[in-house]
Amino acid sequence: MNRSYPRTLYNLPDDTVEAWLFEPFESRLQVEKAWAARGKNLKLHCAYKSLLHTVLEGQLGKGVNDVVIRYPVIDGDEPQRFRLECYPITGLLDGVVSFEPCKATVTEGELPFYEIVTENVIQRISAPVRWVTSKTQKRQLVACGWVINQQGEGRYLATEFDSIYNDACQYVADLPLLPKNENNGPFFDRLMISIGLPMPDVPLAIGSNAISYIEAMHEDLYFTALEIIEYRLSALNRGKEVLGQIVPEVVFADEPSLLISIEQHSLPSDIENHVSEKVASLNRLEHWLSPLQVLDQLAALSGVRFDAESRQGRPVLGCAVINGAPVKLAISGGQHANESSGVVGALRAAHVLKQRGNVDFTVCPLENPDGYALFQQLCEKNPNHMHHAARYTSTGKDLTCGTSHESLIRGLAKAQLQADVHLNLHGYPAHEWTRPLSGYVPEGFTAWTIPKGFFLICRYHAGFEAQARILLDAAIQAVIGFDAQKQQNIEMLQNFFPIVDGSHFEVAEGVVPYVFSEDNGTDYPIEIITEAPDETVYGEAFMVAHESHYRVVLAVADELAK
Incomplete structure (x- = not known):
């Protein structure tokens, strides 16, 4: 088209x-x-x-x-x-x-x-x-x-705005759902939806908020395309099949346009053809790391390497540092690849824990390299957008929903170390997230439409509630004790609560929003998920985000070591 x-x-x-x-x-x-x-x-x-x-x-x-x-x-x-x-x-x-x-x-x-x-x-x-x-x-x-x-x-x-959206949706609704082979699909390697809109972003005087028709179109089309394909598969009782990578690439242009094409997968060149720029200090990093920089940082840990391979052929690496210590942690980042501050926070914490030597741990800082490569590609033209097309793996599924390729990294980490606690480092939009052409509120993500600061989620297996509460409290105090993050939380919550009537979370000391719940389906007895408002920020805001991840990991490790 x-x-x-x-x-x-x-x-x-x-x-x-x-x-x-x-x-x-x-x-x-x-x-x-x-x-x-x-x-x-x-x-x-x-x-x-x-x-x-x-x-x-x-x-x-x-x-x-x-x-x-x-x-x-x-x-x-x-x-x-x-x-x-x-x-x-x-x-x-x-x-x-x-x-x-x-x-x-x-x-x-x-x-x-x-x-x-x-x-x-x-x-x-x-x-x-x-x-x-x-x-x-x-x-x-x-x-x-x-x-x-x-x-x-x-x-x-x-208007051209909803006409482009409707035409793209019709294309997806008519797309033949014939996998490349009967066993594993996908229906396409990459579905490219290239759109030009003559509507520049207009910044607002609140945080990183802006009026962006370009971003709204990206978000609406990506999730709507997923929903259409999944709906059609469900009607055919084929809901578990692999989809492929959906990429709405929306850019500013003088004239409105829509180009849809299906691209064939080729072996990735983003690692082989690039030289890694050395990182002087992770502590003051103002920008997401390149994949090669992540590999260099992992190699510097000198632990036991374990790895999987992404569907597009990129390495998915983990490292185990095991000395027989009584405290055992699993640390992960980059599950959703447009949440880039957790990658840095995971590596920073791993280096300090390695130096201390009193904690055994596994670290998988970049679990979704295919999504991460797409995130970096999309940031070239729209550096401040959320880019949720990079959220999932190139199968079109969340990493935790798969049974092959990058999804294997979680099982490999657990085979290396039966950890007590999983520190799962995530992010979410640093500004408002909308889908105006499908009901405005993002379906399935209502709780994440407006930023509310650094957020904590603690899940625990039956019988682990008391210990989980102690660790959550330690994580909360780590956030409160970081002045820059505390101030950001206060400011975001001040703009959040007048707009949202009621919420799904509690707020510790008026500063740290959190959720605490029993969940027997997690990989480890206790899981603490950190959510930084990092989609997509740079400079001081990025430093604050990865510093908060880092502090939470160390606070939990310190509490377990008592």
């Missing part, structure tokens, strides 16, 4: 008086002025996060003490969806912001709306959405273009 699309902004119906488009403010403003020069009145709004854009563009709420936002709640939709769409508005307004839910409906020709109340002044702000049935037969309330004509009649307006 190879298509170009007319830009809706320049092809509005002649009788338009008001419209909502997926366009940044400056582009809309220029077109308004061009129409005014021809004697036509035109008002253009943003179809994505409409209330936030209205506040930003109209400077509403500046200098007022209190702001009440009444948001629509629509039957069949995520109840907090329109409240979440306001993020990060509480950090952008001067006054205290409170929210009130209001029952609403979506009817033909009409839009649901917010009401923003400031000093007894009420302003309505429309939220352009429509009900659709997805390719997985789910009813979804999705963001859309909208147009009002001179007679005051409103209707859905197809």
